Amino acid sequence: MRNILNAIPDQIKRLAIPVALVIVGFIVMRHFLVPADFGLYGRYRAGAVDETVSRVTKYAGHKACAECHDDIVAVKDKSYHRGLECEVCHGPGALHIKDSGGSRLSAPKDRGYCPLCHEYLPSRPTGFPQIVSESHNPLKPCVSCHNPHEPTPPSAPKECEACHAEIARSKARSRHGDLACTLCHKTAEKHKTDPRNNLPDKPTSRDFCGACHAEDAVASQEVPRVDMATHGEKYVCWQCHYPHLPER
């Protein structure tokens, strides 16, 4: 052994010192820099898997909803929306399940939400129920006609539309879309069988429209108001405005 050491040239021995220092330095640095669990399962830190696993779940899953709301789920499971899970519309529900009083879920009621799925797009698969929301009862929230838990399309009231489709089409797009025809037109039952001899009437006084549009009228804030004393006093309202598709 001594012979071997003697046989090694001096410069090699001297070189061995920095080499050994580098190796030791590498081992020491590696000890501090590489996490303890690195390489346990592969070339990665095993703890990273647990960190990912420990993330908070926000969507509870459809089974969790049915535990309390079984009545609604029972209705929904027989409807066209049976494949649609509750949290799609009501949002993530894990917090609500933990604390049903503190975290209440909401449901989107505006007309922008349902068209995300049901607005007509040529890229959508054939047969998927779609509408053109611009002409499909605009201004009416979807839930006023469709129950989202049982969305079978209701049959539209066709009494007047059957003959006056062109008026119905305009009216459906207008701000007056929610008003029944008979609110303004008193119509005798006989009009259906003998229309010409039993014509419906139309408002004859300015006060009829004023019931909603006068400045002191009891109506929604959104209804435009006019001063009945000064606003076009000579005319009945419908002589200037078209009530089936009024301006604005």
Added chain:
Amino acid sequence: MDETACQRREFLRQLLLSCFSLGGILAGKGTAGPAVSRSAEEYDPRSHSWGMGIAIDKCIGCGRCADACKKENDVPTGPFFFRTWIERYVILEGGEVVVDSPNGGLDGFKLQPQEKTVIRSFFVPKLCNQCDSPPCVQVCPVGATFKTRDGVILVDSKRCIGCRYCLQACPYGARFIDPRSRTAEKCTFCYHRIVKGLVPACVEVCPSQARIFGETKGGASPLARFMRMYKIGVLKPSLNTSPKVYYAGLDMEVR
């Protein structure tokens, strides 16, 4: 002469032995360490192999998956950060292909008039393909992105140095840099959900069941049925990444 040869042999033997012992020290350092506690105790990653099936003909392009993904995984808002998103493909006469994805499809799609005749049009949900031979894992210089034992590709955000190699390497554009941590981010198949027996958030909310999640190996599962039922394709098969996101009704034009 003979003696020198013997000495040389002895020297080499010693050198080799010391190399081995040094290697042993280094390797030992790697495998030693505290036993890692599993938070989902009963979950055994070795008995799973996850995959996703996407039926393109069922996708209605509502973007609920992209929305739920952002909510479930705290993905930053803004139209650049998506773990999953929807693309609309419009194939025009003459072979021209128009692809758009406004805000990842999260706010839905608007009617888009085309000047040329449309041959066909459809939606393609996209996400990390959880490749079996992942290029992103190969290029990561620090072992921050890796394949778990159940085949899901994850990112270790504590280890990631934000060098963006993996963003370049991913052929599917599935990765982004989180502006808050400045580390790489991507779909994890909702790993925190699947270990608890839940499905990923996008699969949970898909209204038309266009997304199917399950085991790629083993017996009957929703995914196994999906794979038997449809003609299956994967994105960019020529790259040999072996994706585990399987598309049914995949058009040649989809990249």
